Amino acid sequence: MITKYGYDVFFTIAAVCLVIILLALLFVEPKSYRYSLIVVSFAVLGFVTNFFRDPERRTPNGKHxxxxxxxxxxxxxxxxxxxxxxxxxxxxxxxxxxxxxxxxxxxxxxxxxxxxxxxxxxxxxxxxxxxxxxxxxxxxxxxxxxxxxxxxxxxxxxxxxxxxxxxxxxxxxxxxxxxxxxxxxxxxxxxxxxxxxxxxxxxxxxxxxxxxxxxxxxxxxx
Known part of the structure; x- marks a missing residue:
């Protein structure tokens, strides 16, 4: 789950990465440049996904x-x-x-x-x-x-x-x-x-x- 506190940054970066991937697939030559752009974009997307993750937690009981x-x-x-x-x-x-x-x-x-x-x-x-x-x-x-x-x-x-x-x-x-x-x-x-x-x-x-x-x-x- 992505935290609501990071929606603005996460979705902006995700959109930019997806646009770069699409443009690379359609227009970038040679293939080495195309694949480099795609790999870097996926790496950035993976980093921000990992950073803004929001796992559930089990908090110990005890008012003290x-x-x-x-x-x-x-x-x-x-x-x-x-x-x-x-x-x-x-x-x-x-x-x-x-x-x-x-x-x-x-x-x-x-x-x-x-x-x-x-x-x-x-x-x-x-x-x-x-x-x-x-x-x-x-x-x-x-x-x-x-x-x-x-x-x-x-x-x-x-x-x-x-x-x-x-x-x-x-x-x-x-x-x-x-x-x-x-x-x-x-x-x-x-x-x-x-x-x-x-x-x-x-x-x-x-x-x-x-x-x-x-x-x-x-x-x-x-």
Missing amino acids: LIIAPADGKVVVIKQVQENEFFHEKVWQVSIFMSPLNVHVNRNPVSGVVKHTRYVKGEFFAAFEDKASEKNEQMIVGIENAEGKVMMKQIAGFIARRIVCPLKPGDTLHAGERFGMIKFGSRVDVFLPLTVEVKTKTGDVTVAGETILGEFPGLRMEN
């Missing part, structure tokens, strides 16, 4: 769980001073998404959106630490009975379009789709220090399925 919002690799786990939503020291867990990953983002927790802010910034490589502060990004703060979670969708060197329709007051359900970042990017997740982080640097995450952490309520019940 914090679920990965993105497919990719954990590149940063550290404590930072967060002054946008928490206004205190928190955990930062950063997930880098390569162009080969699924780029649809999913809600890490159920709750209500309390804060959003779009930042028009730079386009450093998404895996660099300074990308978290300086790159184009969409910031979303969520709150529920267990606590707060903040996300940053961060555009990378290639990705220059963030899709996020969320606004304050929206009710979210863990694991549901909420947007994407097109063509390579990163998502930072900020968690209270009371959260037990369940992942480590280098781990591969699956959006909507991988558990990043647990609020303390679950540990107290066990």
